[in-house]
Amino acid sequence: DKLSSSKKVSNSTVTQHLNLLVQNVQNDEHKRDLLALLRQFSNIFDTTRHNVANTPIPHVINTIPHSPPASRPYPQPDKEEIMYQFIQEFLQAGLISESNSPYAAPAILVKKKDNSYRFVVDYKRLNAITIKDSFPLPNMEDTIFKLGKGFSYFSKFDLKSGFYQIPINEADKMKTAFITPFGLYQFNVLPMVYLDDIIIFSESFSDHLYHLRCVFSALHDKNLLLNPPKCELAVQRINYLGHTIKKDSITPMKDKIEAILRIPEPHTLAQANRFLGSLGWYRKFLPKFADVAAPIHAVTNLTKPNRKKFKWELVQSKAFHQLKHMLITEPLFLHFPIDNSPLILTTDASDTGLGGVLQQKVNGQLHNLYYHSQIMTPCQRKYSTIEKEALAIYRCFDRMRSFILGRTIIIMTDHCPLCYIMKKTIKNARVNRITHLIQEYNIDKVVHIRGQYNCLPDYLSRYSKEQFDDLFDIEYGLASKTLSTLSSSAPNNDTNNITSDSLVSSTNPKLLAAMTLRPRKNRLYYAEESISRDSDIH
Structure with a gap:
């Protein structure tokens, strides 16, 4: 009973x-x-x-x-x-x-x-x-x-x-x-x-x-x-x-973000590593994550052999609070790709870093799908310009593999020689090796975009050059909704006719202001009298 x-x-x-x-x-x-x-x-x-x-x-x-x-x-x-x-x-x-x-x-x-x-x-x-x-x-x-x-x-x-x-x-x-x-x-x-x-x-x-x-x-x-x-x-x-996953977007869980916000400032190497680890899952939502977190990485990387040398100073404290602030101020969500529409990968490389943004045009608007940025190793910094730009494409492909494998891809680059990377052999061993590595992807074409319009990937690749030039091997991605509603100025929605001018326009009010780029070559190499004030040196 x-x-x-x-x-x-x-x-x-x-x-x-x-x-x-x-x-x-x-x-x-x-x-x-x-x-x-x-x-x-x-x-x-x-x-x-x-x-x-x-x-x-x-x-x-x-x-x-x-x-x-x-x-x-x-x-x-x-x-x-x-x-x-x-x-x-x-x-x-x-x-x-x-x-x-x-x-x-x-x-x-x-x-x-x-x-x-x-x-x-x-x-x-x-x-x-x-x-x-x-x-x-x-x-x-x-x-x-x-x-x-x-x-x-x-x-x-x-x-x-x-x-x-x-x-x-x-x-x-x-x-x-x-x-x-x-x-x-x-x-x-x-x-x-x-x-x-x-x-x-x-x-x-x-x-x-x-x-x-x-x-x-x-x-x-x-x-x-x-x-x-x-x-x-x-x-x-x-x-x-x-x-939190829905049909068309992905966001961090609210209680997970609140838990990170309650973490106090680290006083030990282990606490600093735990803080960075707690943010690891959400780095794809945070713009400039690798660069903002760079001062903390600088301390943790230098003190790994000897925990007693750990120093938490003002620059680390600022980075700590800035990362927390980003969690509550950024629109933390990404779009999922839709079928039957090609993806657009825009990349760039600077002297010290590389970056890229994966987007897709939907109903005349560019939706952000994924952001990636990383600092190059000391060896990679010695690469030629074409090698760095090719490396940026490869690293973005590797990081965004889940999105792009099996889909049609259009690559946008501000380095004109790379436009022929899939059509003819380039006399450079590193570039040719990268070309073979990306053969598994369905690359429709490589389009040249003028440097003055390649503002976001350029920013991702150059942001930390001044303050944290001694850092390397920080393989953290970036993600943001910063340009998710960027309207295209193209006269039609035919993705096959995409050019650099169809994606950017000086009359587009939603476009980020074009950045003033540093010259890729040292100005001292040019005769001073041959350089006019209006010259655009790349």
Whole structure:
């Protein structure tokens, strides 16, 4: 009777959660169809604390020849009572068993953000003797941008204690043995690790309903359960890997930005690195990120060999606060590319850096898709002009690969000799090597744009030349919405007729003012009397 009563309570709770999952669906017909599907597969949703694994696929731990690694218990006397409660809970749920294994990994408790604790086992020594699985994991940034290719509906599922649902092969259970102050235990199920979320994305609601049915059927066949409070169904905006994704744009998650804003000024090398790391995911949204962060990089790069030499001075403090200010003042979003319209990559290189912006003309407007900028190494600074300009193209292609592979590309450059890079052999080994490396991309043509109009990529490549000339190898990209509404002055929207003059116009009020460029050659090389005030030296 007690078991039957508990099951009724659980079913009632699941029903409540299923009703909550569809409450944000605005269309009544969509809501009705979705709820009917959820009720059909209600047995794959579970709200109990723990569940014994019923999946018919056991996990095998293959190891190289070895002697069993064994460690002593990790001392945490102030947390022994909490750990004992975890052990008893796991034993009652059937997740672990007492063991006499020769293996012994130390178990520890790690405090979570809400001040509760997470039970963790340090399997470093077991991992060292485990035969690695080389199956490729998806690239996180590629996955993020894949979700925005015209998809209107998203669903996200969290597996109920995901890896606890997978049993361990009987012969390998002893390898998972862990030691505590109370004794030795081993897992009957796979210990908690990462990657237990499922994302579904579709172009239409009918497609999405079909995709949901396919996933629910697969989960049901393998006895895998979902955790309803952590699921989202048929939404048009979804939070994923720190980003908020919609059909046509991507933005940083608000709570992630707020967390960065609460970070105090660093006083140690580790704190400075953590601050830069927290911004790493969002550098593509921040204009001039590499240049603004350069003073902090200068300190962290110089003090890596000796942490005691770390110095945080006024210039670093200004950069720290400027980066935070950018998070709350910049329009932090990017566009996704649309199909059947070529992309436009505009690049430039200076004496010390290179940069580029990827755009696409949509309804007569240029939409920003991605920004990239980096400082060149001391060796690269010795390249000739054509080599630097070719390197800028290659680096932008490499950084923006997710966007441009398989799409038609138009390259805009202010270095005229590069216009023939895809048509004839250039007598330069480096340039020819880069030409071969970019053959996999569908390059329609290379168009020359006058330097006075190539203002944004030129700015990205030259910005940090004065103050941080000693920096190198800072491979951080830039991104901004600065020119996202830049109107084209072209008389029509035929992208095949794109020229430098069709993208820029001195009468266009939304165009950034053309920058005054420095001469690429030293003025001393020219006879003073041969240079007029109106000369445009490049």
